[in-house]
Amino acid sequence: xxxxxxxxxxxxxxxxxxxxxxxxxxxxxxxxxxxxxxxxxxxxxxxxxxxxxxxxxxxxxxxxxxxxxxxxxxxxxxxxxxxxxxxxxxxxxxxxxxxxxxxxxxxxxxxxxxxxxxxxxxxxxxxxxxxxxxxxxxxxxxxxxxxxxxxxxxxxxxxxxxxxxxxxxxxxxxxxxxxxxxxxxxxxxxxxxxxxxxxxxxxxxxxxxxxxxxxxxxxxxxxxxxxxxxxxxxxxxxxxxxxxxxxxxxxxxxxxxxxxxxxxxxxxxxxxxxxxxxxxxxxxxxxxxxxxxxxxxxxxxxxxxxxxxxxxxxxxxxxxxxxxxxxxxxxxxxxxxxxxxxxxxxxxxxxxxxxxxxxxxxxxxxxxxxxxxxxxxxxxxxxxxxxxxxxxxxxxxxxxxxxxxxxxxxxxxxxxxxxxxxxxxxxxxxxxxxxxxxxxxxxxxxxxxxxxxxxxxxxxxxxxxxxxxxxxxxxxxxxxxxxxxxxxxxxxxxxxxxxxxxxxxxxxxxxxxxxxxxxxxxxxxxxxxxxxxxxxxxxxxxxxxxxxxxxxxxxxxxxxxxxxxxxxxxxxxxxxxxxxxxxxxxxxxxxxxxxxxxxxxxxx
Ligand SMILES: Nc1ncnc2c1ncn2[C@@H]1O[C@H](COP(=O)(O)OP(=O)(O)OP(=O)(O)O)[C@@H](O)[C@H]1O
Numbered sequence: 001x002x003x004x005x006x007x008x009x010x011x012x013x014x015x016x017x018x019x020x021x022x023x024x025x026x027x028x029x030x031x032x033x034x035x036x037x038x039x040x041x042x043x044x045x046x047x048x049x050x051x052x053x054x055x056x057x058x059x060x061x062x063x064x065x066x067x068x069x070x071x072x073x074x075x076x077x078x079x080x081x082x083x084x085x086x087x088x089x090x091x092x093x094x095x096x097x098x099x100x101x102x103x104x105x106x107x108x109x110x111x112x113x114x115x116x117x118x119x120x121x122x123x124x125x126x127x128x129x130x131x132x133x134x135x136x137x138x139x140x141x142x143x144x145x146x147x148x149x150x151x152x153x154x155x156x157x158x159x160x161x162x163x164x165x166x167x168x169x170x171x172x173x174x175x176x177x178x179x180x181x182x183x184x185x186x187x188x189x190x191x192x193x194x195x196x197x198x199x200x201x202x203x204x205x206x207x208x209x210x211x212x213x214x215x216x217x218x219x220x221x222x223x224x225x226x227x228x229x230x231x232x233x234x235x236x237x238x239x240x241x242x243x244x245x246x247x248x249x250x251x252x253x254x255x256x257x258x259x260x261x262x263x264x265x266x267x268x269x270x271x272x273x274x275x276x277x278x279x280x281x282x283x284x285x286x287x288x289x290x291x292x293x294x295x296x297x298x299x300x301x302x303x304x305x306x307x308x309x310x311x312x313x314x315x316x317x318x319x320x321x322x323x324x325x326x327x328x329x330x331x332x333x334x335x336x337x338x339x340x341x342x343x344x345x346x347x348x349x350x351x352x353x354x355x356x357x358x359x360x361x362x363x364x365x366x367x368x369x370x371x372x373x374x375x376x377x378x379x380x381x382x383x384x385x386x387x388x389x390x391x392x393x394x395x396x397x398x399x400x401x402x403x404x405x406x407x408x409x410x411x412x413x414x415x416x417x418x419x420x421x422x423x424x425x426x427x428x429x430x431x432x433x434x435x436x437x438x439x440x441x442x443x444x445x446x447x448x449x450x451x452x453x454x455x456x457x458x459x460x461x462x463x464x465x466x467x468x469x470x471x472x473x474x475x476x477x478x479x480x481x482x483x484x485x486x487x488x489x490x491x492x493x494x495x496x497x498x499x500x501x502x503x504x505x506x507x508x509x510x511x512x513x514x515x516x517x518x519x520x521x522x523x524x525x526x527x528x529x530x531x532x533x534x535x536x537x538x539x540x541x542x543x544x545x546x547x548x549x550x551x552x553x554x555x556x557x558x559x560x561x562x563x564x565x566x567x568x569x570x571x572x573x574x575x576x577x578x579x580x581x582x583x584x585x586x587x588x589x590x591x592x593x594x595x596x597x598x599x600x601x602x603x604x
Contacts, residue, residue: 384546
């Protein structure tokens with residue numbers, strides 16, 4: 001029965017003293033902290049000086065008082081410069097300590113942010129697709145800043161508090177051991193209480209960090225989708241959602257503040273009780289002539305250091321727990337495996353294409369939902385290959401796999417007879433220029449968006465590419481030319497202008513493989529003509545794979561593959577396919593491939 005009760009109690013207390021997460025955090029932080037060992041050493045020296053000064057000051061007050069009561073002027077004259085010396089040392093030491101504390105905390109945050117950012121950049125596309133961008137932002141704007149709780153002075157306090165406690169206790173025992181007993185008796189209360197509060201604070205801390213991430217996500221999505229929100233008049237709904245989360249956040253912070261309030265009140269109460277008790281007992285000892293006034297002053301001055309390290313250690317524990325709650329979220333992300341060891345960068349290793357082959361390729365985004373099974377396909381080099389097929393057939397997935405965004409379950413893709421898995425991402429992706437359906441442009445100028453295509457692009461190359469993409473004249477018509485700001489995501493440009501910018505960027509990249517995902521959105525006649533002309537220039541001397549919607553592109557293609565449910569169901573030229581009974585004919589007659597196609601064929 002007793003054993004059962006003990007087990008139950010142990011089970012109940014287990015989470016309160018669980019150190020697994022703490023160990024995990026320190027395993028993550030260890031390499032960064034080790035790097036800063038010299039600053040920590042200096043902080044330790046500063047700490048030893050501080051402890052010495054704490055006791056020295058108390059000794060000074062007691063001695064000064066007793067000397068004054070005795071009226072010993074010679075000793076007083078000697079004590080005053082000592083006091084000044086202590087004060088000056090303390091001021092300098094304090095400054096140094098704060099400076100080093102800031103240095104290590106901010107240094108750690110900087111390193112950790114770089115580490116996390118690199119990690120996110122190296123994560124597989126599939127992993128990032130499951131993360132919310134607001135959440136990702138929250139790691140940087142909120143969670144990482146909590147690492148303060150596990151570094152700098154908070155870390156040093158782990159040593160400072162016990163050393164202070166022991167040093168002060170030894171010194172005070174010599175003054176009056178009975179008074180010291182009181183503080184020793186309250187020690188377990190302070191330590192256990194602090195550990196308990198620490199656990200509760202960690203729990204509420206985790207809830208707060210998750211809610212902050214959620215609010216960041218809502219804000220991010222709202223600002224990105226402001227146009228949709230306006231056109232569907234969702235402002236009221238969006239505001240209601242935001243203000244509800246904001247209210248939850250307010251209440252959680254309030255709950256947390258209450259807990260912290262209780263905790264510090266309890267610490268204050270304990271401190272005051274010990275102080276009052278020591279004072280009364282000390283006064284009694286003075287009246288009994290077993291203690292001097294100076295000694296009592298010294299004792300009262302130091303007694304706080306016998307309680308504070310205990311409550312302080314417990315509060316340190318509480319602070320640790322809150323920091324752990326935030327860092328745990330960061331660790332969860334860091335534990336996700338990366339796709340490559342290095343950060344990819346431009347590396348034009350593959351200069352020519354002799355063959356591209358999909359060989360026995362089996363792929364699924366999700367378990368048990370195969371998109372391709374034992375898929376085989378040979379892409380002719382230096383030619384234009386078009387893919388057509390109904391929505392969801394797997395056309396974009398082929399592009400994703402070719403660029404190494406996702407890894408096949410079995411089989412693979414060979415470029416020039418070499419499996420793409422053997423190329424680094426830098427080599428593979430530098431050999432491919434992808435013009436997606438939706439053009440993403442960075443906020444900044446035209447120039448900023450063009451020069452990212454490849455390192456060391458000259459002004460002449462940039463202008464030539466823009467001429468070929470039929471966007472140069474438009475850019476020059478603007479007052480600042482290539483230095484004109486295009487707005488966030490290029491909001492100041494039309495759909496056709498954005499597409500031509502994407503084409504200019506692909507021309508500048510000058511990669512031997514071109515992946516083209518034609519936009520389905522219709523452009524006006526002149527823009528359509530310009531985009532088509534730009535594409536023709538882009539496709540020259542390249543091995544081009546195009547997800548085609550325009551008849552002109554399909555007619556221009558050397559080979560067309562009709563894809564349905566992850567299988568090639570037909571292949572040939574447009575003329576061959578249009579004569580065959582099959583999906584291609586069906587797609588054509590239902591104007592799936594593009595109204596332009598039907599119109600032109602009917603006209604032909
Ligand atoms: N990231 C993803 N996670 C899970 N499933 C996905 C993902 N991307 C695509 N799919 C699924 O894979 C299948 C093939 O999609 P894919 O985008 O390759 O088709 P598609 O032929 O390009 O279609 P569309 O012409 O409409 O763009 C679809 O069933 C789609 O739902």
